Amino acid sequence: MSKSEEIIERLKEAGVRYWAGDNISKVLKEGDKQALIEEAAVAFENVLDKLVIDRHNDPNSKGTGKRLAKMYMNELMAGRYDPMPSATAFPNDSASRYEGMLVVRSELTSMCSHHHQIVKGVAYIGIIAADKLIGLSKYTRIAQWCAERGTLQEELANDITREIQKATGAEHLGVYVQATHGCVENRGVKAHSSLTQTTVLKGAFKDDAGTKKEFMDNIKLQQEFASGK
Numbered sequence: 001m002s003k004s005e006e007i008i009e010r011l012k013e014a015g016v017r018y019w020a021g022d023n024i025s026k027v028l029k030e031g032d033k034q035a036l037i038e039e040a041a042v043a044f045e046n047v048l049d050k051l052v053i054d055r056h057n058d059p060n061s062k063g064t065g066k067r068l069a070k071m072y073m074n075e076l077m078a079g080r081y082d083p084m085p086s087a088t089a090f091p092n093d094s095a096s097r098y099e100g101m102l103v104v105r106s107e108l109t110s111m112c113s114h115h116h117q118i119v120k121g122v123a124y125i126g127i128i129a130a131d132k133l134i135g136l137s138k139y140t141r142i143a144q145w146c147a148e149r150g151t152l153q154e155e156l157a158n159d160i161t162r163e164i165q166k167a168t169g170a171e172h173l174g175v176y177v178q179a180t181h182g183c184v185e186n187r188g189v190k191a192h193s194s195l196t197q198t199t200v201l202k203g204a205f206k207d208d209a210g211t212k213k214e215f216m217d218n219i220k221l222q223q224e225f226a227s228g229k
């Protein structure tokens with residue numbers, strides 16, 4: 001039985017779904033990822049053969065199978081195989097607790113599960129802190145971990161919202177994702193702009209017009225800052 005077959009058995013036994021956007025780290029053991037890279041490298045070499053590319057003599061195609069396998073497992077889809085980044089929570093429950101809105105801008109690279117083309121964009125994560133806070137860089141680490149999989153942008157915004165909610169305990173939060181899609185720009189309609197926006201709002205971000213406006217205004221300020229205005 002190959003390593004991937006063995007892992008699929010474990011996933012089925014544990015009842016864990018293993019779609020392109022799912023994380024399977026909880027059934028992985030030490031050394032599994034390296035074994036999967038070795039297996040995927042051979043499979044990618046097979047794909048090159050089927051595409052009739054002379055990977056034996058073309059110096060630029062030699063080793064491409066292994067490069068692809070490593071790139072998928074360690075970079076583009078790392079969020080499927082690696083456990084959630086640890087995010088130590090700090091108490092925010094004293095008299096001087098922070099009660100305002102916090103908005104973090106996180107740059108993301110993802111890929112669409114339909115075409116395996118790059119999705120590149122930015123997530124704006126807004127929360128009204130509950131009784132704990134996580135380090136500012138952790139918002140981005142969690143968002144990137146959600147993005148490094150095969151996703152749909154609609155799913156991605158939901159995934160980031162759910163994981164940030166889990167890590168912070170916040171009830172009031174919003175996630176706005178703005179991204180361009182390689183599958184729209186590089187093939188099919190070859191559109192010059194594939195900019196797509198998705199918004200997920202929870203709690204006051206959804207129900208309170210003032211909070212929602214503050215979040216959207218903050219996003220505009222962030223965008224102006226990022227573009228150097």
Ligand SMILES: [Zn+2]
Nearest residue numbers: 112114115183
């Ligand atoms: Zn696509």
